[in-house]
Amino acid sequence: MIIIDNTIVSDDFKSACFVCDLKACKGACCVEGDAGAPLDEEEISILEDEIDHIVPFMREEGVAEIKRAGVFDFDVAGHYVTPLVNGKECAFAVFNDDGIALCAIENAWKEGKTKFRKPVSCHLYPVRLSKYKDFEAVNYHQWHICRPAVEYGKSLNVPAYVFLKEALVRKYGEHYYEQLVKQIQEKKAKK
Secondary structure, eight states, X not given: OEEETTEEEOHHXXXXXXXXXXXXXXXXXXXXXXXXXXXXXXXXXXXXXXHHHHGGGSOHHHHHHHXXXXXXXXOTTSOEEOOBSTTSXXXXXXXXXXXXXXXXHHHHHHTXXXXXXXXXXXXXXXXXXXXXXXXXXXXXXXXXGGHHHHHHHHHHTOBHHHHTXXXXXXXXOHHHHHHHHHHHHHHHHHO
C-alpha cells in the first residue's frame, strides 16, 4: 500500500492500466449499478446552487426526477448519491446520437455555464474513496462493465494513475499526485 497524507492507496491501483473507451462501454457507469454516483455535502450545495445552469443540458426524465427528489438521494448505506431515473441511469445522464451516456453537468461545464465539472467520484472512476475516522482509502474498483477500459489501457500501456492525473490533482492537489507517482516508481524500481 501507499500512504500519502491521510490517504491509503491500494496496491492494485498502482499496477492497473485503464483508459475509458466510451465507444465500447457506451458510458455504462452512468447507467448500471444500484445507486447513483457518490456525492459529498459540498457537491450537493454546489449542485443546488448551479442546477438552473445544468437543467438546460438534461433530459426531460432527469429534470423530472430532480424536481421530484432534489439533486441528491441516499444509497442503501445512507451515503449521498445522485438520483436515478426509474432506478436506472443517473438523473444527470444524457445520451448522444450513438447511445453513449454522457454527463449533463459536464456538458454544462464544457459550455462555460457552470464552474462545477461533475461529481469528483465520477471524475475519479475507477477509483472509489472510502472515508474512515483517521484516513481515506483510495481503492481501485474493478467492474465488469469497464473491461474495455482495462483492455484499452493495457493496449496503450497507460496506468490508471496516469489516466486519472487530472482527477487526482482536482481531489488532492498537485503535490499529492507527485508523491503518488514518486512512490509508485520507487516501488516498481525495487522489484
